[in-house]
Amino acid sequence: MTTNREKLNNVTHTVRCAQAVLQYGVGAMIDFPDQTLMTASPEFWNDQIDVIHDERLEKALGVQYFGMPGGKANHSLGISYVRFPQWYFCPQCRRFMPILDWIKEYRTKRKKVPGDYDYNMKKPYCTECKKDLVATRVIVACEKGHIDDFPWVAWVHNKNLNGSKDICSNPQLTFGTSPTASAGLEGLLIKCTNCNARASMQGAFDKDIFEKMGDAYKCTGNMPWKNKHTMCDEFPIARQRGASSVYYPKIASSLVIPPYSNRVNLDIEKSKTYHECLIKMEDDDDAERKERIRKQIDNWSGKIAIEISANPLTVKNILFRKWEIIQQENYATDSSDYRYEEFQALTGQIPKNDLLTGDFITEDMDVNQYHIPGIERVTLVHKVREVRALTGFTRINPPGASDLGKDTFGFVSSKEPDTSWFPAYEVRGEGIFLEFDKSQLERWVSGCPEVLVRSKIIEDNFKKSFYGGIIAKDLSPQFIFLHTLAHLLIRELSFECGYSAASLRERIYFNSYKTPMAGILVYTAGGDSEGTLGGLVRQGYHDCLPHIFRKAIANAKICANDPVCITSNGQGRDSLNLGACHSCVLLPETSCDEYNSFLDRALVIGTFENKMIGFYSNYENDIV
Template sequence: MRTVRLSQTISPFGVGAIVDVMGESLMGVDISQWPYERTVRVESKRLEERLGVQELRSPPSVPAKPSTNSPGILYQRFPRWLFCQDCRRMHHYRTQQETGQPPQCGQCRGKLVPMRFIAVCATKGHARDIPWDKWAHSAPESEAQRRCHDHVLNFDTAVRGNEGLSGLVVRCLTCGASRDLGDLPSRKALHRIGVTCTGGQPWQHNTPPCDDPLEVLQRGATNVTLADTTTALDIPEPSGAARDIAAEVHQHRNFEDVQSAPHGPRAAVLIELIAEDLGIDESQVRQALDGDPNEVLRESRRGLLSDEWDAFLEATGSTDGPVGTPDFVISATPFTRPDLDTSPVTAQLSEYIDAVVLAHRLREIRVLHGFRRYTGDADLVDVNLGRRGRGRWLPAVESFGEGVFLSLDQELLNEWEQQEEVQARVAVLESRRRRSIMGSRLFEATPRAVLLHTLAHLLMRRLAFSCGYSSASLRERVYAETTPRAEAGLLVYTASGDAEGTLGGLVREGEAPRLARTLVAAIEGAAWCSSDPLCRESRGQGMNSLNRAACHGCSLVAETSCERSNVLLDRVLVVGDDNTPGFFQKILEAIRAETISRSRRLTDD
């Protein structure tokens, strides 16, 4: 029995991901091997309909000190090649040898630790152990080394004491064959010695072989597992919610069989069966079959955000106090209060803000669809790799929290984003997004989207000083769609599996005049960075140069806080520069003018 937090079973330690527990390396198996009867139903009708699944289920929570009778989910040891920290003997640990305890060396009883490297399929997301016995014998120097079969391996340092990977050697004690790890990370290193992809995941058996190339990664690398998740808030059910036919078809238990052979002899029968089960026409099934699965997920997520936008706007028209449901309690609040704040800057800033909504209680649900390996454009590995005997379901976790919703004035925003200088600057980011290996997972870079995303980061960094939550506890949701209707808002919120998410500190910071002062401080802080002028004048930063004026000194936040991987950020769009007007540039000028005026008054006094 090992323990991880319940929320971590979705990400970062969900299906297909590696988790290090006290020196042991384990990988989560797919949900077909989860104890379904012991999982817990997560109720969210809106999310189930949008994703086209029958239900969402969460692993069971267990006591702080679990026993062998406590319910849990299965993780498998990976990699299975281990070495002893004392005698350096290597062992290939098999499932039959598992005792439930950390493995020990059979020679000296020392602790066995996992090898650092694994092999992944760069296209289809498969993973396997590196066959170290084959690697050690891949450069034989004698006939005896070529014919060696009784492999006894040691993982040691080179005699010459070379630095880096070339100083690490896998050596066969039987025949003396050895090879260092210097060439291991190079492209197609395993292909050159005849190692091929097994065509499956480490916990799968008898899978058909795969012809795609293998690449070597460190088991702790971030691109070993790139989780594909959807996050949604539990809001009141929208009236007349439209069905997402494409999502329902893609999640049907027979869809994969049709997709693998769309013109095969069984395709027509399966298409008819899917149409009958879902109550739709066969033409709709064929249309969904021709669609891009990634685009289906993106459309589902857009629909979820649009529903949330409508739910927050409904609160702005209510004067009866908090409205909503027990898990979605919101209320509108003024942005400024002249009786508490007489600053001309905040009065001018109020013209840019359309509405402020306090979320006293939120329920967030995160769902895992699958994962990718190596690159963001690799094939999606489904979260369920077994036979689907029951209706389609997905793993999910729920958490509770609070937040502050802020929307911008649409008229001022439309006027700003139509300027040629703004569009030209954002067009650079959009062209890079399209060429990026992770571009399909990101939102379209439009002026309002980049502006709101950057503003959310600036607010989170500033709120972390005063709201009582750590910076890693804050999260964002950006509402920036332009079609079929215009959205221009952001939500800064916190969500936790315990009471920490509802302490009230974030809602308190959303009340007037605190929010106005925080926003003024965020705008003023965005005008400079400790890395300026390099940061402000940068032509590209971050992964694939998907950021402009944004770095760790001014705009980046914790990876758990950003829903867009800390890319597509540019604080110049917020405060402006000599070439590009910022949306809040006039506010920044007013802040500076007020500061100068205050300094002069103090000097005169």
């Protein structure tokens, strides 16, 4: 990657903000109409972002703010990309070489031609055939997150069909198919026209193929999104460039809740003075420095109050709260305390004056009108803002539970250590929150020993999995029940309110220890800056939700894959599900808190052998 950047076509090379953070985030490849590019690290596009804040998430991730890519209309360049993979071939003459060689050829032949001379050949094409070049579909990646082009030159000489030979002085490759071989990998033929070496792609995707070929084929440590290389002792693995295992993003999300969603709070975060004092708040290692900051907050609050036309005392109190959050330790999004703050806001434990301002507006409903057993609170969330940050990614193996990749082998941060922000985007939407009676859930578990047996199977399978020995997780029957029920409700709501299942998300609130909670939030995962139109909230009123609830329970009783599904002792990733498959419970993974794991509809509606073990086995299923 060079520092010489050029603006690409705004129509053909545009991605949505959410895509630039999720599936096409830092280190991911994206197929544009004329070439394949990789999203560069944020250090290359930090002047093309909108600054957004969520002070809880900022503290949890150790940053000062978040950057939403390409939000401003006056951005001249947008976010940055690098060309990867580097190898392209011409579909007509079948010549196969790195993009730099294609550009060199282009410059030699076009430099003397007046008119449309494009120094960097933004649209790669063959100057002889006038055909658009095609990026190679095969790359190599290692478990430490490095990625590089397949070693084409070394492969064709090492795997020469007539015996291995040394790499010639001037390799000239062609890429084609063998007329006599089958349609498999052995039918893909690489030739070196300079020395007549020929090799098929047979065996290229074997996991240990490069290890067998020797140390010369170890990972190159290439990090094209950073324009860097590092030492690596791993052997790479060949993958199709579009394979899901090439890029696993790690997203940390947080709801912006009161008092952090207060309108004055939001105005403070947008002020120029706030960004100046935020940097100084971070630098308070000694007691003398802390005392100096206490005195400076008076000065800062006065300046900000004038800038945003607010009460100086109110601004001062908010600045002190923000500073106290910065001082906290062991504050992470996967901690029970972090979720409990959201649970308190959703259950009305925040003063109404705070709830009815800014980006968090709720309405408490009369639960007696719903007649749904086990539910003790229904809250309609008319407005909510969620911030989602890309903290990093892994390759080959999926990421663990930690947002910052702690104890996750091969986790790659999306930013450099001294960069004070993560790429992120925000969505505004609406939701339905259901709080469950914890005492009823406890009586259900104590009265049905079989539910403990089923949850123990999932727990044992989790302990045997890759991450089971690294992280601890409460896989009690209550949690599995709440998680499965959330999936069933999302599937049913997607039919009733018009949103696709991928547009809805779940958020599970469960803890049985120092901060007991049991609840489900189903909310929209998209929406413009003004929020959504109320379609989901409308389904939460007492004339709609009970009907949807009954249909969700009734549809869970039978799966198209029964009896195989409900009698399973482990299915899905690492056998972390029991009675749950794509026909009955699973959702798009972006909608699920747990990547479609820890699900069992038997804990909701029972099994064929024992129909009464489900929490809602006796629930009326007549559809009104």
